[in-house]
Amino acid sequence: xxxxxxxxxxxxxxxxxxxxxxxxxxxxxxxxxxxxxxxxxxxxxxxxxxxxxxxxxxxxxxxxxxxxxxxxxxxxxxxxxxxxxxxxxxxxxxxxxxxxxxxxxxxxxxxxxxxxxxxxxxxxxxxxxxxxxxxx
Numbered sequence: 050x051x052x053x054x055x056x057x058x059x060x061x062x063x064x065x066x067x068x069x070x071x072x073x074x075x076x077x078x079x080x081x082x083x084x085x086x087x088x089x090x091x092x093x094x095x096x097x098x099x100x101x102x103x104x105x106x107x108x109x110x111x112x113x114x115x116x117x118x119x120x121x122x123x124x125x126x127x128x129x130x131x132x133x134x135x136x137x138x139x140x141x142x143x144x145x146x147x148x149x150x151x152x153x154x155x156x157x158x159x160x161x162x163x164x165x166x167x168x169x170x171x172x173x174x175x176x177x178x179x180x181x182x183x184x185x
């Protein structure tokens with residue numbers, strides 16, 4: 050077994066993990082991660098990023114929702130790295146993906162986006178405002 054992913058959703062999944070650990074050769078690495086962000090969190094993030102992209106100019110530039118996502122991931126102190134592209138006329142982002150964030154990390158990201166939007170007069174859609182107010 051070179052690399053596998055097992056999500057612990059049931060007692061049977063946990064038993065399988067224990068079995069794999071018992072059979073693992075010395076030097077095998079095991080990594081435990083918190084659950085990933087939820088689909089409702091992801092939907093809310095994109096709605097908020099779209100609202101910000103439509104309403105805020107950043108240093109005179111109109112940015113896409115994806116551009117804003119990278120800005121907020123950087124503000125969350127997640128690693129965002131840039132390297133020169135192959136042609137030497139631009140850069141390639143080697144940053145992290147928001148899909149790797151845990152539920153708690155994603156909640157922090159959504160709070161950061163909401164706080165920025167509030168400070169910059171962004172009018173979020175009604176569903177987003179209500180979810181933020183409800184702490185969803």
